[in-house]
């Protein structure tokens with residue numbers, strides 16, 4: 001599943017191809033994604049891309065009004081890669097592959113193609129202000145922004161009895177901390193994934209927030225190394241290329257203390273941790 005670093009890498013891959021270009025058409029081959037692709041996406045026709053950005057795992061393609069007199073942003077396309085989605089840059093005339101559901105056709109003969117075998121992805125329309133969109137309005141802060149801190153985690157966790165791992169994976173608390181990154185960050189901070197969120201101290205939340213930023217930044221940096229191949233690859237920019245400390249290392253020795261890494265199912269997801277280093 002594309003996690004935040006892969007989505008950020010996707011953004012950096014498609015952004016230069018989109019910004020400043022005019023959209024000639026949005027061609028929908030198969031509208032049945034997670035929700036039906038709405039007819040509104042046709043509003044993109046004839047409009048110029050002002051900028052592309054990311055909020056959590058959503059990609060936003062911001063468009064002008066299509067009229068020279070109106071220069072403000074007028075909404076645009078909103079894309080989520082779901083479980084198996086990807087975007088790639090190709091020539092408009094290239095024959096579509098299986099699961100190529102939507103094309104954003106540009107005015108220079110290129111197109112951005114949305115492929116999604118499992119069809120849990122989202123391809124829809126947003127209107128300003130973006131932060132009020134129903135998919136975006138309840139999201140917590142970006143982990144790499146100034147709004148995210150150990151103090152934020154500590155304050156929001158008071159009185160919570162649920163596992164700290166589920167707490168940091170809750171998008172209302174902080175966005176983009178997927179299963180792999182939660183396991184890695186909790187190991188780096190020395191916090192047991194099953195510990196009650198309300199029983200982690202402010203000092204340890206500072207360490208956890210720093211670990212979350214570190215693990216995501218490193219994953220983004222690694223994703224960036226595959227960018228030059230973006231337009232001729234299958235659209236999968238180096239998923240899971242990161243060197244992992246505990247994730248999927250059940251039974252292997254902990255890099256810090258040599259104790260075997262354990263796996264436990266928490267909230268229906270496999271959690272990996274060191275029983276000696278994490279308390």
Ligand SMILES: [Zn+2]
Nearest residue numbers: 254257274277
């Ligand atoms: Zn250990």
